[in-house]
Amino acid sequence: MKHNLLACLSLWVGTLVAQTPNNDPRFKNMDTYADSVLKQFHIAGFAVAVVENDKVIYAKGFGYRDYEKKLPVTPNTVFPINSCTKAFTGALCGILAEAGKLGLDQPVHQYIPWFRFYNDYTTEHATIRDLMAHRTGLPRHDQVSDFFDNAQPRDSLINRIRYLQPFTELRGKYHYNNLMYTVLGVVSEKITGQSYEQTLTERLLMPLDMSNTYLSAAGLMASPDHSLGYYYDEQTGKIMAGDYGNEPNPNCPAGGIVSSVMDMSKWLTAWLNGGKYKDKQVIPDWYVKEAIHPQMPIDNYSYGLGWYLSAFRGGHFRVEHSGTGRLSNSTACFYPDANGYSSPHRVGIVVLSNEFGDYATSLIRDYLSDRLLNEGRTDLPGTNGDWASWFPGYKTYYASNHKPNADQSANPMKPAPLSHPLKDYTGNYFNPGYGTIDVHLKGSELVARFNKVDLVLKHFTYDIFEASPGGRLRFTTDNEGKIVTITMPLEEMVSDIVFERTK
Incomplete structure (x- = not known):
């Protein structure tokens, strides 16, 4: 009232x-x-x-x-x-520090013992202040939360951080990261x-x-x-x-x-x-x-x-x-x-x-x-x-x-053919940091479901597809010619993210 x-x-x-x-x-x-x-x-x-x-x-x-x-x-x-x-x-965090419940210069794992970064040194030494100042060495990795199933608990989201590759060492360079503030929320x-x-x-x-x-x-x-x-x-x-x-x-x-x-x-x-x-x-x-x-x-x-x-x-x-x-x-x-x-x-x-x-x-x-x-x-x-x-x-x-659309007709790129029939690309592909991509056929189109988001895949060349919306992804094969992974450039500061086929 x-x-x-x-x-x-x-x-x-x-x-x-x-x-x-x-x-x-x-x-x-x-x-x-x-x-x-x-x-x-x-x-x-x-x-x-x-x-x-x-x-x-x-x-x-x-x-x-x-x-x-x-x-x-x-x-x-x-x-x-x-x-x-x-x-x-x-x-x-400042209010909780004033109440004696946390220290800005104490390691994060002191408050969340199960929490991990990609490497042990950052896990042991990253403090509350480091997370607040965006100096953990992690790039943004925004797509992790963008495609996260919001029905899952907050703990599940930050548990994925242990699988996210840094681009520099702890306190080496500033780089904005939304996930670090979600960690602070879990600390509270x-x-x-x-x-x-x-x-x-x-x-x-x-x-x-x-x-x-x-x-x-x-x-x-x-x-x-x-x-x-x-x-x-x-x-x-x-x-x-x-x-x-x-x-x-x-x-x-x-x-x-x-x-x-x-x-x-x-x-x-x-x-x-x-x-x-x-x-x-x-x-x-x-x-x-x-x-x-x-x-x-x-x-x-x-x-x-x-x-x-x-x-x-x-x-x-x-x-x-x-x-x-x-x-x-x-x-x-x-x-x-x-x-x-x-x-x-x-x-x-x-x-x-x-x-x-x-x-x-x-x-x-x-x-x-x-x-x-x-x-x-x-x-x-x-x-x-x-x-x-x-x-x-x-x-x-x-x-x-406000730039005009480029004219692609003058020198069009001739796409190389797919290595497999479309049905061979279907299946589930998993990355522990980013989640699961479910690739399936919808009529004659290949669709990738990234958690709850559907990405329509248009063939670009070879085994590379344009995901709309989303960018390009590439299917790769093993030594027997079977399609085993999807790679996507989801974070520009590190190497492409690899999703391994699970079925």
């Missing part, structure tokens, strides 16, 4: 903020700019909130949360925040004896009054003010609706939270005030400092604990994380004072969108950052179509997403 009351109060406060006229000159052209972003990037809708010190000074929705029904986005519209979830999982479960979702709700969401925040796609769809997910179809030139799904998410600690910009503003308020929210220490002060301190260098910026750290416009220390999903995108950032929490430029920005691709949310974030930090930029990017000059990365983005 209390949680429902908070939800109603949150909705009322969010509506009040949205309807209050904002005469701050820093937001003078925001409506025009937002309209330009919606049109240029073919986005259905997004929401923005800005926090200054401990107050929300701006919150507004643009476009539609339901494009077909023309239902508008509001500051309380719920979107997936995707990888912005990682800072929540990191903060939960083993320590507390309850689910990650329950612990996060009790230790973070409730103390921050984040009553419009959920930990599943089912929670998102149950919210009366939720956004559907969309993508832009280049062939038809239309914004198309997609399906978030309704299954449990074993990878929730890495990217499963759904929230609104009003709720996320409470999250940013705590970070801007040393972990305090309404004078209550929710996130330990020492952890806030650790999390926004560089843990692993990455070219001209670095990674902290669940946050990227950089210098905006060369002079403003920025703490940021973005999140990209199949049908949504998010970014949250804040600018703390390096000497404490009293800077006049102590601001936070959150942008949540219902369409794939991070350039639009990044543009909005940086546009607002310029104005809030008095960088003196008075141009309005995009209104004259000159996006590339304002945001260098957009030129590459636009070229890669």
